[in-house]
Amino acid sequence: MNIVTQTPAVKQKKSLGQRLYKYYNSQAFVALLFLIIPVGLLIILKIYPIFYNLYLSFTRYELFEPPRFVGLRNYKWVFQNDVTRQSIWNTLLFTIEAVPLGTALALVVAKLLDENFYGKIMYRTLYYLPVISSIVVSAMIFRWIFNPQQGLLNYFLGFIGIPPQTWLSDPNLALLSLVMVTIWGSIGGNMIIFLAGLQDIPKEVLEAAKVDGANAFQRFIQITIPLLRPVILFVVVTFTISTFRNFGLIFLLTQGGPLNRTNTLVWEVYMSVFANLRLGRGAALSMVMLVMVFILTILSFRVIRERQG
Amino acid sequence: MAVQGSNANPVVRNFPKILTYIVLTLGAFVMVLPFIWMLLTSVKIDSEIFGDSLKWLPSQFDFQNYSNAFTQTNMGRLFANTVFVTAVSVFSQVILGSMAGYAFARLHFKGKNILFFSLLATMMVPFEVLIIPVFLFVRAFPLAGGNNLLGQGGTGLFNTYAGLIFPNLISVFSIFLFRQFYLRFPHEIEEAAIVDGCSRAGVFWRILLPNSRPVMATMALFAFLWSWNDFLWPLVVVKKDALKTLQLGLSLFNQEQGTQWAELMAASTMAVVPVIILYLVLQGFLTKGAVTSGID
Numbered sequence: 001m002n003i004v005t006q007t008p009a010v011k012q013k014k015s016l017g018q019r020l021y022k023y024y025n026s027q028a029f030v031a032l033l034f035l036i037i038p039v040g041l042l043i044i045l046k047i048y049p050i051f052y053n054l055y056l057s058f059t060r061y062e063l064f065e066p067p068r069f070v071g072l073r074n075y076k077w078v079f080q081n082d083v084t085r086q087s088i089w090n091t092l093l094f095t096i097e098a099v100p101l102g103t104a105l106a107l108v109v110a111k112l113l114d115e116n117f118y119g120k121i122m123y124r125t126l127y128y129l130p131v132i133s134s135i136v137v138s139a140m141i142f143r144w145i146f147n148p149q150q151g152l153l154n155y156f157l158g159f160i161g162i163p164p165q166t167w168l169s170d171p172n173l174a175l176l177s178l179v180m181v182t183i184w185g186s187i188g189g190n191m192i193i194f195l196a197g198l199q200d201i202p203k204e205v206l207e208a209a210k211v212d213g214a215n216a217f218q219r220f221i222q223i224t225i226p227l228l229r230p231v232i233l234f235v236v237v238t239f240t241i242s243t244f245r246n247f248g249l250i251f252l253l254t255q256g257g258p259l260n261r262t263n264t265l266v267w268e269v270y271m272s273v274f275a276n277l278r279l280g281r282g283a284a285l286s287m288v289m290l291v292m293v294f295i296l297t298i299l300s301f302r303v304i305r306e307r308q309g
Numbered sequence: 310m311a312v313q314g315s316n317a318n319p320v321v322r323n324f325p326k327i328l329t330y331i332v333l334t335l336g337a338f339v340m341v342l343p344f345i346w347m348l349l350t351s352v353k354i355d356s357e358i359f360g361d362s363l364k365w366l367p368s369q370f371d372f373q374n375y376s377n378a379f380t381q382t383n384m385g386r387l388f389a390n391t392v393f394v395t396a397v398s399v400f401s402q403v404i405l406g407s408m409a410g411y412a413f414a415r416l417h418f419k420g421k422n423i424l425f426f427s428l429l430a431t432m433m434v435p436f437e438v439l440i441i442p443v444f445l446f447v448r449a450f451p452l453a454g455g456n457n458l459l460g461q462g463g464t465g466l467f468n469t470y471a472g473l474i475f476p477n478l479i480s481v482f483s484i485f486l487f488r489q490f491y492l493r494f495p496h497e498i499e500e501a502a503i504v505d506g507c508s509r510a511g512v513f514w515r516i517l518l519p520n521s522r523p524v525m526a527t528m529a530l531f532a533f534l535w536s537w538n539d540f541l542w543p544l545v546v547v548k549k550d551a552l553k554t555l556q557l558g559l560s561l562f563n564q565e566q567g568t569q570w571a572e573l574m575a576a577s578t579m580a581v582v583p584v585i586i587l588y589l590v591l592q593g594f595l596t597k598g599a600v601t602s603g604i605d
Contacts, residue, residue: 021508030509031416038409039424041479046431049442056441109336112329125592126337129344132588134538136556137581141343144350144570152346155363184340216325245435248540252560266437273441274545286438297433 050290056283063277074284083260084268084285091264091292094175094182095243102183102190103235107228109187110194111220124195128188135185135248142181143168143253171259178249178262186242190235197231198224237297244293265289344581351375351574358570371571378562378576386551387558391537394470394554398477398536399529405479406528407521410487411513415499425488432481437541444545447472472546473554477536483528490524491517530591537584555580 014022023029057074059067078084113124130138145152146167154164167177201224209219225232247266250256256263256271263271265285273282320327350358351374353367378384412418413425436443448465450456450472455463466472494517502512543557553561559580562573 025508025510027416027509028418030513031412031418031421033510034408034412034416034513035424038405038479038484039428041405042428042431042481044446045443045476045479046434046439046481047427049439049446050431050434052442052445053439109333112333115326115329117326117329123333123337125589127340128588129585130340132534132584133344133581134540134556134584136538136540136560137577138343140559140573140577141347144574145343145346147570150358150363150570152342152363184343187336187340241433241435245437247437251540251544269437269440270541273444279441279445283441286441290434290438293433293435293438 053283053286056280057287059280059283061279061283063279067280070280074280075288077281078284078288083263086260087263087265087268087285088288088292090175090260090262091244091266091289094179094246094262094264095240095296097176097179098182098186098243099236099239102186103232103239105183106187106190106235107194107225107232110191110198111224113191113195114198124191127191130185131188133185136252138181138185139249139252142177146177146253168253169258171261174254174258174262178246178253181249181253182243182246186239190239193235194228194231197228201227233300236300240296240300241293244289265292347574347577347581350570351578353571355571374571374575375579378572378579381572382558382562382576383550384555384558384576384579387553387555390470390473390552391555394473394477395533395536397474399532401474401478402480402483402532403525403528406483407487407518407525408513409484410489411491411517413484414488414491414494415517416509428481429485432485436476440541440545443476447475447546466546468547468549468552470552473543473552476542477532477539480532480535482531486524486528487521490521494520526591530588533587534584 060070061067148164148166167173206219209223250262250267254262256267269282269285272278352370354371357364448467449460450465451458451460454465456465499512540556543554562576
């Protein structure tokens with residue numbers, strides 16, 4: 001922190017007390033006073049760990065002996081090992097299956113809730129309920145809903161002639177099951193962000209389009225969505241990051257299985273560190289995760305900007 | 310919808326509105342059904358849960374599941390732990406966030422923008438990515454848990470309340486939220502107070518902080534949800550039963566009990582209902598706060 005104190009301009013002799021007070025009351029000193037704890041904590045929790053993690057990713061570290069430098073060996077392991085390669089693929093697949101559909105649904109719900117009608121607040125609260133429920137509670141409920149014998153999902157699918165599925169233990173359905181829970185849990189939060197964005201769209205523009213004969217669907221596609229682009233970008237990026245972080249559901253519902261079909265990167269980080277005590281490998285995996293978050297964020301910025309131009 | 314309103318039939322005229330209602334209601338049903346199913350299951354007896362055909366409503370309400378779940382998970386302890394950890398986290402995030410937010414919004418010092426935007430950039434870094442160094446730091450915390458000054462020899466804050474709370478003491482989001490709020494706060498009041506001889510720190514404590522109730526409520530709600538619902542960090546930092554949080558206890562209950570669905574749903578209900586109540590209460594406060602968010 002570079003904090004330059006404003007030296008008091010000494011025009012007439014001042015007592016020591018006055019000079020001290022002036023120093024104490026200077027903007028730089030108050031800023032130092034107010035920032036030292038929050039910034040100190042953030043350095044410990046957010047900034048130093050990035051660099052230490054980078055260092056650890058080049059070492060072999062098994063917790064009970066000091067880290068030993070091994071160069072790129074951990075990264076080689078990440079990209080050559082079948083399980084970790086699959087985890088990178090699964091992370092992407094999870095995001096691709098959840099984010100576009102989940103974002104679109106949240107946008108549609110927000111658009112429908114943007115009108116003034118009776119019961120609006122009640123609907124908004126109902127859609128928000130899954131967000132305030134914890135990942136553990138959601139996982140417990142859905143574990144029961146996915147149950148092959150007494151589960152609610154198979155019960156409903158029975159009406160349209162689909163035979164019972166073993167959702168969480170079927171290699172082809174496990175990731176899809178997690179995607180369903182994720183979308184269910186995300187609509188409310190993204191909807192709130194979209195609602196805020198929709199409020200900022202000038203009503204005159206929509207009215208003008210209406211007068212010109214554009215129907216509701218055309219207005220939504222040709223006016224609302226283009227004007228909402230920055231908000232959509234924000235939702236896509238934060239939603240993507242949150243799917244990357246989705247550890248709880250995997251831990252509680254599939255444990256990375258069956259046949260490693262749900263072992264996303266965050267799951268492999270957890271396994272390498274807390275199950276196998278290979279901290280260097282875990283660090284390399286989390287650096288890969290960080291780079292993926294970074295690239296995806298930049299890509300989404302690009303895509304949105306190009307479409308706008 | 311009024312422009313096309315030349316049609317006299319009210320059903321046809323109101324068709325878009327009716328369609329909106331139908332779609333929204335179907336969607337809301339999907340959102341809420343899992344919770345209803347949780348509640349219904351939690352009061353059923355086993356024979357109704359494992360019957361051949363699915364029964365929606367229980368023939369009798371069996372609240373035994375709740376007391377069983379409460380004693381088996383030691384829920385009183387889980388609750389107390391979670392309330393304590395959450396209360397400290399919320400308080401700390403609100404106070405530290407408002408202090409830093411004030412400094413970034415109202416004070417001038419060299420390197421302010423660089424510092425602020427580098428902190429903001431860390432918001433993009435998921436906590437899960439940094440869990441190894443944070444875990445190692447907590448475990449090597451100096452002079453705690455048998456550690457020496459260099460953090461060697463013991464387990465540091467591992468398996469302690471302090472370790473549970475530590476990563477939740479601060480959030481960049483809180484700093485950002487308070488900064489945005491203080492940027493819009495009228496300068497005149499602050500200047501008048503300084504002319505009247507109030508110190509800068511006094512301006513913050515006596516004028517800005519008491520007037521930031523709406524943003525405090527918003528932040529408190531977020532911090533509450535994060536801390537109350539946190540799962541990964543408690544999972545890795547706490548191994549002692551006495552320190553376990555509600556989410557951790559709930560997740561383990563499942564493993565031990567296997568297919569005790571009624572009791573599992575009862576435990577889930579007990580874990581989620583306080584959050585829903587608090588949300589509804591704070592939501593009322595938030596909507597009120599938005600109306601009166603000016604200066605008293």
